[in-house]
Amino acid sequence: MRKQAQFEEWLQASLACKAEEIEPAADMWERVRCRISTMERGKGIMILAKKLGNYLFFWQPAWKKTMAIALCGLLLVGGSVFGISPQARAWATDTFGFIVFKVIRTGDGYSLVKLSSEQAAPEGGASFGFGKIGNAGEIPACEIPAKVPVRIKGTSGGKGTPRYATAAEAKAKVGFPVHLPEYLPAGYKLEFIAADKWEKTGKGFVNVMYRVPGEHMKTVDLMLTDEQGFLKGGDAVRKVKVKGETAYWCEYPIATVTAGDTGPKVKAGHMLKWEDKGLAYTLRDSGDLSLEEMVRIAESI
Amino acid sequence: MDEISLVKRCQQGDLDAFRILVERLSTKALRTSYLIVGRKDIAEDVVQEAFIQCHREIKRLRTPETFETWFYRMLVRLSWRMASKEKGRLPLEPLDNAKGISTGDDDVTDTVETKERQQAVQQAVRRLSAPLRTTIVLRYFNGLSVKEIARVLNCRVGTVKSRLHNAAKRLAVELKQNGWEPSLGGEENPPDKQNVEREIKECEIGA
Numbered sequence: 001m002r003k004q005a006q007f008e009e010w011l012q013a014s015l016a017c018k019a020e021e022i023e024p025a026a027d028m029w030e031r032v033r034c035r036i037s038t039m040e041r042g043k044g045i046m047i048l049a050k051k052l053g054n055y056l057f058f059w060q061p062a063w064k065k066t067m068a069i070a071l072c073g074l075l076l077v078g079g080s081v082f083g084i085s086p087q088a089r090a091w092a093t094d095t096f097g098f099i100v101f102k103v104i105r106t107g108d109g110y111s112l113v114k115l116s117s118e119q120a121a122p123e124g125g126a127s128f129g130f131g132k133i134g135n136a137g138e139i140p141a142c143e144i145p146a147k148v149p150v151r152i153k154g155t156s157g158g159k160g161t162p163r164y165a166t167a168a169e170a171k172a173k174v175g176f177p178v179h180l181p182e183y184l185p186a187g188y189k190l191e192f193i194a195a196d197k198w199e200k201t202g203k204g205f206v207n208v209m210y211r212v213p214g215e216h217m218k219t220v221d222l223m224l225t226d227e228q229g230f231l232k233g234g235d236a237v238r239k240v241k242v243k244g245e246t247a248y249w250c251e252y253p254i255a256t257v258t259a260g261d262t263g264p265k266v267k268a269g270h271m272l273k274w275e276d277k278g279l280a281y282t283l284r285d286s287g288d289l290s291l292e293e294m295v296r297i298a299e300s301i
Numbered sequence: 302m303d304e305i306s307l308v309k310r311c312q313q314g315d316l317d318a319f320r321i322l323v324e325r326l327s328t329k330a331l332r333t334s335y336l337i338v339g340r341k342d343i344a345e346d347v348v349q350e351a352f353i354q355c356h357r358e359i360k361r362l363r364t365p366e367t368f369e370t371w372f373y374r375m376l377v378r379l380s381w382r383m384a385s386k387e388k389g390r391l392p393l394e395p396l397d398n399a400k401g402i403s404t405g406d407d408d409v410t411d412t413v414e415t416k417e418r419q420q421a422v423q424q425a426v427r428r429l430s431a432p433l434r435t436t437i438v439l440r441y442f443n444g445l446s447v448k449e450i451a452r453v454l455n456c457r458v459g460t461v462k463s464r465l466h467n468a469a470k471r472l473a474v475e476l477k478q479n480g481w482e483p484s485l486g487g488e489e490n491p492p493d494k495q496n497v498e499r500e501i502k503e504c505e506i507g508a
Contacts, residue, residue, distance in 0.1 A: 006483035007473065008441065013415075014422035015442040019332035022341050024348070029323050032352045033316070039353070 103253045105235050110253040110266045161194040170195035174204025176226050183300035187212040203227040218287035224279050242298045247274035249291055308365035323352050330376055336438045338384040347383050351376045373453045418481055425475040433468040
């Protein structure tokens, strides 16, 4: 007998012998029939020996696979459309993109230039961005780096800064005399006095806000601090005199956008900065006060 | 009644025909599954599931002539799936060492030797990987040709040949380690050459 044949014979005999260990159960058919009947009962409404769902949904998909395929297809189609079509990309940028505007100083003030998202890096001027103009609401005044005032954190008189009813209370907090202007243009009322000290330097600041009631953009903001080097930035700087001392009058842009607007707007605000008895004063106007009026306010302090 | 007519009747929803089909196939199917998965309880579940699946999908079978191949394909896939699910949960059934050994006076030595050899072969088969073991079972227990096995396993004829060759090689090594080696008979043809020749012939017939 050949070796291979003998080997195969061994295999056949062994497998046959092993297989004989098992016999089908006597009720095998009954169990299968029972399962089949159960399945058929659970099939639902039968019409002409066919499940109703089979008429309505002749294709019975595997949902996980279908969802995965649909998602891949969507990504593929979307990628192709936006990859190929510049119009689609432009539409997406307009619809979903982060719109960025750059503030540019012109001969008679400021203007806004709309930038694409790639050009949004704020080099050589200020820029600000928001989602949809219609939903943006009002944004705070734009602080422009380089030639515009640099606001030091914690001097905004915001909610985190303690507020006081009188100048004397603010003085007790900061430790230097706080004098408020005796003159204010018609309509301006004191809104709040905020004062605090910077933790790192121990220097204090006082922020006094005046506003024309009901006029959001008509504000005058007086800041005084014993921190040196506070006077920075601004455009169109002019030297003026306040109580015989040199002061600086300059412009800064204020960009606003309100709901329902067609686009953001930018206007010039003004700022008067001077030093007196070791204190740095900054008077900022968001309205349309003239230089003379601002100097008059400053001299009344 | 022949198998093709039974399948056609099953496709028309004849449950009696399906019962005959189940009764005809159940023993072979159960044993095939048992040899593949190695456990009786799983083999019974597999066969039951295979028949239910068969009843559900038999209407989709376009060529009733290929019913057996189609059914074994389902059976093998279910066996693999169930075996992989149950793997590690329960120990494999122990081999019955003494079962079936004849104690007759004349041929007791031969019978014991045969039984020991069969157990050695069975153990070696159990140690094969699932694809190799399935190929061996389909070839030497079910007696399917290489081409039929390729259809059942949905792979190439060459793959089946390769699996048969590898399985035989591993089995031979294992048997040799246990002291079992087929003895050479009168003819001098090397077994590997004969095997290759036979496989080529089968392939030609199949093609």
